[in-house]
Amino acid sequence: MIIEPVSFGLVGVGGYAAIYLRVLRSLENEGLAEISAVVIRSPEKYPAEVEYFKSKSVTIYGSFDEMIEAERSRIEVVALPTAIHQHKEMTVKALRSGFNVVVEKPPAVTIQDLDEMIEAERISNRFCAVGFQLQSKAVVRGIKEAICEGKIGDVKYVLAKGKWKRLDSYYERNAWAGKFMCEGKYVLDGTVSNPLAHYLMSSLFFASRERMKAAYPLRVRAELYRGHRIEGEDTSCLEVEVEGGARVFFFATLCSPFQSDPSQRIIGTKGVIDWTFGNDAYIRYADGSVEVIREDGRDERVELFRNVIRYLRGLDENISCPLVMTRPFVLALNGAYESARQIKQIPDEFIIRRKEGDSISTIIVGIDEIINRAFEERRLFSDLGVEWAYKTEHFSLENYKYFSLRL
Ligand SMILES: NC(=O)c1ccc[n+]([C@@H]2O[C@H](COP(=O)([O-])OP(=O)(O)OC[C@H]3O[C@@H](n4cnc5c(N)ncnc54)[C@H](OP(=O)(O)O)[C@@H]3O)[C@@H](O)[C@H]2O)c1
Known part of the structure; x- marks a missing residue:
């Protein structure tokens, strides 16, 4: 089935963000996704990734805030494989700015933070999926x-x-x-x-x-x-x-x-x-x-993103881990x-x-x-x-x- 690729803004390319990058590239190859922008806050650490994105004419931002500001209404999903204690602030900001979100697990570590995120999602008319990939298995x-x-x-x-x-x-x-x-x-x-x-x-x-x-x-x-x-x-x-x-x-x-x-x-x-x-x-x-x-035998990390893409395009009824x-x-x-x-x-x-x-x-x-x-x-x-x-x-x-x- 041919669908319009979903545009992603990826925050980070090292640590677990390198897995997100691999997954999104494989979904790009399937014609389902497109990495439209990326945040690399320490480019000196990631010369190969910087070169790769430059060769693809993908915009590289130095901070999350810059990307959020510049990409409003251009990117459909912001992917946040970032530090645990940053999840709430970044998710709430992205939802309030009109983006859908994939945030890594744990989405938050206190119930007050999670409830704030759920409330931000509710009033945003956007969705937030969580990187508990077993749920996509x-x-x-x-x-x-x-x-x-x-x-x-x-x-x-x-x-x-x-x-x-x-x-x-x-x-x-x-x-x-x-x-x-x-x-x-x-x-x-x-x-x-x-x-x-x-x-x-x-x-x-x-x-x-x-x-x-x-x-x-x-x-x-x-x-x-x-x-x-x-x-x-x-x-x-x-x-x-x-x-x-x-x-x-x-x-x-x-x-x-x-x-x-x-x-x-x-x-x-x-x-x-x-x-x-x-x-x-x-x-x-x-x-x-x-x-x-x-x-x-399928890679549940790829399936998690496939589900997000299919949900956004109206092909899946539910997000596997909302x-x-x-x-x-x-x-x-x-x-x-x-x-x-x-x-x-x-x-x-x-x-x-x-x-x-x-x-x-x-x-x-x-x-x-x-x-x-x-x-x-x-x-x-x-x-x-x-x-x-x-x-x-x-x-x-x-x-x-x-x-x-x-x-
Ligand atoms: N689902 C799974 O199986 C699985 C497995 C492992 C980890 N995780 C989760 O993945 C998340 C990230 O873990 P990690 O150990 O990879 O964390 P990390 O090392 O702190 O960050 C990962 C990447 O994100 C970048 N980054 C972090 N905060 C940023 C910010 N505010 N702005 C721009 N870039 C930022 C980092 O850039 P720098 O290199 O410049 O610092 C790095 O490239 C955590 O929630 C963790 O629990 C999930």
Whole structure:
């Protein structure tokens, strides 16, 4: 089908913005998108990209504000793969200036910021899509559809586990990585808000039997830890009770000795769904039969932008991850910090730090087994009696509207 290419204004070309650039170029090759303008605030760092855009006669701006001002009514979508604590201000400004927006995940880390963004979107007559790319993945959408059709009955539990390894270089890549706050704003960078956030978002999505909806959290019990020498958390466990009666368990670390693909399990009254990222998902019914939901091998990052383009051109009915759908996620994130009250440093005796390439890895001794056990038994680390774990209380999110925790 031939459509008019959607014009994008891209902010940044390094870090995760380099992925946006790759995705948009591949959609340009398909004739679906056009990068009409780009913001490169430090051109000396990106000579190849500057040369590329000059060769294509794409306007390069030195700042976001300049682009917003100059490109009004020319660009259709502004893409914001920028620092977490800049998301709200940039999204609100872009919406108020008449642009649609794709903002990276997490859209915001406080519920007051997210609500401001939702309100700006509502009155703008434009849309904001969020870069939770799993929501654009066929297998994730297939799992959700199976749940909505009632194939596994009522959802009782949704489980997620993610065990990744991040070196010190990961935290040295910019000013905000691993921070609780940056430039006076909350960042809450960590497993819950950032690298493994996709799986908390998808868990809440699976916990609701309504299409296009993630389940609202009612109360949260959470423990937050750090193994690395950082300000934020790099290891977490959450129990989230949601509307409709399901319980979500999320277990994550960036201090694993190995990098493994995250897994999810959804336990219903009539069957269980198991899925590991990159693979098919399996529905196991009570009578022993098994149904497969296929992984289609498509790049979900490209699909996210394809969906935005198709939505704008009236070919898709919905945005796969609209801003408002992420409200339960941000509430659960805030609830996790309110319940945890602290980020506990794991004592040195349980940490191994060793040189890897030009950097240093941080491993929590036994963390893989701890997370596997927590996942199977649906218990938080302190419930398992892990030596370094601490007990926390449930935090109720009833009428919760403002995050203001200081550690
Ligand atoms: N969906 C995913 O799987 C995934 C994976 C990784 C990261 N992310 C998300 O992507 C976002 C960006 O992360 P990152 O680590 O790449 O961040 P970053 O290093 O701070 O920024 C990425 C790029 O944006 C540019 N930039 C940032 N703020 C800008 C501004 N105000 N004006 C102009 N350019 C600006 C940077 O330019 P300079 O180089 O000049 O600083 C850099 O090129 C975060 O929300 C993160 O959570 C998502």
